Amino acid sequence: MxxxxxxxxxxxxxxxxxxxxxxxxxxxxxxxxxxxxxxxxxxxxxxxxxxxxxxxxxxxxxxxxxxxxxxxxxxxxxxxxxxxxxxxxxxxxxxxxxxxxxxxxxxxxxxxxxxxxxxxxxxxxxxxxxxxxxxxxxxxxxxxxxxxxxxxxxxxxxSSAEMRLLVGQLHLVAQTAGELAPAGALAARNALLELVKGVLRQQGDGTEPDLGPALAQAAKDLADSRLADPDLSPSMLARELNVSVRTLHRAFAAVGDSVAGYIRRRRLEQARLELLTAPGRPSIAELAAHWQFADSSHFSRAFKNRYGLTPTEYARMAGAAGDPDPA
Structure with a gap:
């Protein structure tokens, strides 16, 4: 927006x-x-x-x-x-x-x-x-x-599921409006119309192809607000957005992403930012627990796969030379 x-x-x-x-x-x-x-x-x-x-x-x-x-x-x-x-x-x-x-x-x-x-x-x-x-x-x-x-x-x-879908589409249109060809602009407008219908009928249409990106954006917005929640999962997001888990997975696939992959990526991003805070920096175990990784080893492996360094290596480099920004 x-x-x-x-x-x-x-x-x-x-x-x-x-x-x-x-x-x-x-x-x-x-x-x-x-x-x-x-x-x-x-x-x-x-x-x-x-x-x-x-x-x-x-x-x-x-x-x-x-x-x-x-x-x-x-x-x-x-x-x-x-x-x-x-x-x-x-x-x-x-x-x-x-x-x-x-x-x-x-x-x-x-x-x-x-x-x-x-x-x-x-x-x-x-x-x-x-x-x-x-x-x-x-x-x-x-x-x-x-x-x-x-x-x-x-x-x-x-805050209703239908309105969250609509707001997700508004965010998406705002991010892409300047790049849309006429056919894409028409499709975006049609998706907005369908989502307003969903608000008026108090039900979203999760099977409408044009609504896939809006559903994915709404789910991302909701996930971002609950990244530290241990109950955050595809099923929880689907339940909150009043769609099936299968529909939610299809929406993410349509934008080249996955629900679990997005949640993990955003949790790792937040953990990385915390490692840059030298005073009172949390331990690796504390970060793993806060961002809902099974244990320190699981968190360290995921972090290294994402950034090419273990959390300890990243924190050491950040302390010595500022943010190495491996992302």
Whole structure:
């Protein structure tokens, strides 16, 4: 995903890119592009809307999907699409800092805290209040999803298995968007659509080929957060992501990796970094136990296979000459 550097990263090039892409996505998105980095409140940001509007954003595209990292110093007002516009879009905000408040007539108010999402169709007037908030925003064409949404404001936790799959795909698209050919960008956009459907239906589609890389990325993100957990395994990851172990193995194979291989590689990387810390450096036995290797011998063999040195040799070299960086 964008690196979250916020207002300091609103360059002219980013603003031009946003302006070109957001022309498809209604008055709110055009005004976002126009207001990047502006230190004073904008005027009414939609027809009939009023309020304080100060945000910065970074965005990328995959076909007709837009992913933006949005930092809202102050966004207070009512958004409604222009009356003559015929095209609707789906907008999902995954809140990452503070809260984002939404309200629509007859639907009440939703306060979405960090770690949760809000999904809606554009069109009906929606009041928004986001102060010192940050969110990842995904914009998609509405036609494949509108029958699942209607005029509802749909909120939920970003911790569900379906949302973790979606966030994994967002990370993957962000990492590769600049290198994708048109066919690849379309495939990435289609995968995002399928994953949003999974969120709306509360079930992921682990058999969809386009979703393999997203599933692998979601599993990697989850594994990275639990590397020291003795229960970390392919079966645990599959259970957390609501897919079969076979589906998870297929997803890793599709990106030229294996679940067990990834976990071992990341544990060894973390152990290597700890060996570079001279004061209070853990013993080899302590490292082996912490990173879930069977014993010191098993850890030393795996470390040497990976880095060409035993942990003791590596620590000695690091102490004498800095990080030898055999990786």
């Amino acid at each position: 964008p690196d979250g550097s916020g207002r300091s990263d609103t360059s002219a090039a980013v603003a031009m890119s946003l302006q070109a892409e957001m022309e498809r996505f209604g008055a709110l998105w055009r005004d976002w592009a126009e207001q990047l980095g502006t230190p004073t409140p904008a005027p009414a940001f939609t027809p009939g809307g009023t309020g304080d509007f100060r945000i910065s954003a970074r965005a990328l595209t995959a076909h007709d999907a837009v992913i933006a990292d949005v930092d809202s110093a102050s966004l207070i007002g009512t958004h409604a699409d222009e009356p003559h516009k015929q095209t609707e879009h789906v907008v999902m905000r995954v809140v990452r800092r503070n809260t984002w408040r939404f309200a629509r007539p007859r639907q009440g108010e939703h306060t979405v805290p960090a770690g949760h999402f809000m999904l809606q169709l554009t069109g009906p007037p929606t009041f928004e209040d986001a102060r010192d908030a940050r969110a990842t925003v995904l914009i998609l064409p509405a036609s494949p999803l509108s029958h699942l949404i209607g005029d509802r404001l749909i909120a939920g936790p970003a």
